[in-house]
Amino acid sequence: MGQNEKYWTADVSSLSKEQVKAKLWEELRLKADIGTKGITISENALNAIHQDESFRGQKLGGGRNRKLYKGKDLPGCVYLPYGLKVTFTWNETSSYVVELVNGKHTLTYEGKSLGEIQYSKKLPYDGQTSSDGVPLDLIGHADYYDQHVIISYSNECSYKERDEDCLFCNINYNKDLYTEKFGPYWRTPLQVAETVKAAFEHGVANHATLTGGVVAERRELEYYVDAGEEIAKALGVETFNGTATVAAPTDFSNIHKLKEAGFRTTAMNLELWDKVFYEAVCPGKAHGSGGWDNWVKALEYAVGVFGWGRVRSNFVAGIEPMPRTLEGFEYLCGKGVVCSFNVWAPNVGSAFEGHRSPETEWYIEIATKLAEFWKKNGFTFDQIHDATAGDYRLPSDIFRIENEVFDIFKEAGKGAVA
Template identity: 45%
Template structure:
């Protein structure tokens, strides 16, 4: 292996370590940098869909994400108490820690369709947001039936986000037509390769009918039969309903178990524990879904940092053995959730976890298509590790091109 390639990997591992810190601790931003970036005007802004992922609520627009110099993507999680901050240096935005510049931060331009409206006047930016890797993310509502029973998941602030930001921030029930029209425009602009449809937990029959309507609307408005969609759903009591999602045109499915340890699951997710058949039925539904969608085409996410790492990895290994992709998100103690004010584990904890997950994925025979298609985003630490090891990040192609010249 050429020295330049070895050096590139070494620099990528260092950049990944910085990313882990920025995801775990969040990042502050100076007024000057925020004014220069002008999120919502010049650069892409956050869209409050499911959750408030910043460390505290705020007025005004915040950036959606930024890229580090070698291309790793960092979701922007504002935390005024963070050790890291974004500063303006001339016409550069940089990541600073204790007045030391660590890296330049590159913020994406605002997507063209964000300024457009659907036929009924809704802002397309609020219907579906654009991820860093050509992924179209739709949260059709912040309605979660667990709220009325006082059984929200303790880590979740879906209902709080709706109550705090409301319709003025685009938090409302999206119609199938709005989604179809917006996807058609995003597709026309050549911006999308994958669609993720999700929302709060609603009654099973209503959920099924809605997802079928959305798939039909996407196909009708865009003319795209296979839109590479992931249906993120609750475990249906009638498992045959999963066949209906596949028949409607969804290529993959997401059934998020959240925790592998049953005791922790029951305590943290009281609504899920009592409805939809509980933990055991959710697991049966995931296994059934693999039979419907195929090996590597079903994803189940875990909220990483609340249960022990050993337990979480046991779950991800079990799912991999069954053909399901287990993922782990860096837990943000969301404002408004019952766990607000708690702390996530150290960045090194997450890096170690991600390395183990990447190994499990490789041994299970998952392809990059599986990992891309079944997930709402590929900005996780484990996705980065996969691409660094496989040398498939764009920066490797740039290095090869430079060497050829």
């Protein structure tokens, strides 16, 4: 799917921009509902997309799925009829089913058609390898829709050694599942740089996020400095649009070193605001990296280094009460930190496997309020794009709907009779 191709299938030529906005708000609720309930696909539809040479599937079947999946590669995401992107979180019991209807891939709910959808397609660099032979699409995944390339340099987290994994996380579970399939997972700085260069040069991405499991602070800093310098060298620049996703350092001088390595932004994902929940759900973070207080201080300090709107902290929304999460959003956004969140999908292999997410409207409400905090604190879409790890999250959708940023708005009314 090229940069200039449509992500929507609905005909909006006879609709006004206000009508398109209303349709997108309806689709936002649909997207949130899929996020909380998951999605599945019929055998016929799955077989059909595997006959399409342009199809690009999930690389890690455990990912954000509700149960372990061992069949044919599932889609990484789908684009809904009006163009909103939805992560394909597989749940075999979901009432949302992708079916093949008259040759078209159609999203259905309890048998009722909701419209034609599209899948993510192969990228120009799919099939290419790094200089040492590792497929680039295993090093980093990207999407024209987001203009992001996300690279997980490791699939391990040191919290496992002390039995202190975050209860919502399945990174170490996935490592045990997929090492045999994908080989040793530690990505070298050179591999990272070659993948970012390919994504940027092909126009797939203009922003890179480098992330991974938590490792020792000194080891993490050395890795990010090496990777940043390799990326800058590969791109022929001194600084680049990239995010270094790190644990909060206890030595704040390390934050300066990340910027000096070339990264435009940094991220320290606090996950939860309530200290009691934080202690129980994120024991590794609570007991390491200086604990909750140090994470908050490090985020504030990082804004002084990278600039307003150039620091991000992600939350896993739905575990702690909404008022506590919103308190964190309001406080951190007011300090120049771009907060973001994921719709919590209790992942296979995590301690929360089998739990349920909050209701759909819960997510609509919290996303709407976060988008308001962004606006109140003067964050631009470019800052949000550069700081976050993808433009497909609910508050980003709301921000773009209300500011008519989506390309679908350009098609509104083109078929109306004068």
